[in-house]
Amino acid sequence: MNHSIYSADRSTHLKVVVVALVAGIAIAGLGITARSASDDYTQTARVIKAGKPVTITSSDVSTVR
Numbered sequence: 164m165n166h167s168i169y170s171a172d173r174s175t176h177l178k179v180v181v182v183a184l185v186a187g188i189a190i191a192g193l194g195i196t197a198r199s200a201s202d203d204y205t206q207t208a209r210v211i212k213a214g215k216p217v218t219i220t221s222s223d224v225s226t227v228r
């Protein structure tokens with residue numbers, strides 16, 4: 164067994180690439196299945212209406228209009 168990636172032969176490099184590819188596909192598959200399984204939360208449109216106008220000043224005096 165080669166303990167250094169620099170002295171590893173071609174088959175060891177191939178094994179590392181295959182293991183990384185399989186792990187990446189497995190993680191992506193788990194992510195896709197976890198995302199598509201959450202259909203319970205549907206988004207609804209909410210209407211936000213404007214309130215009364217507000218005047219912002221740098222002084223502490225309140226303005227009554």
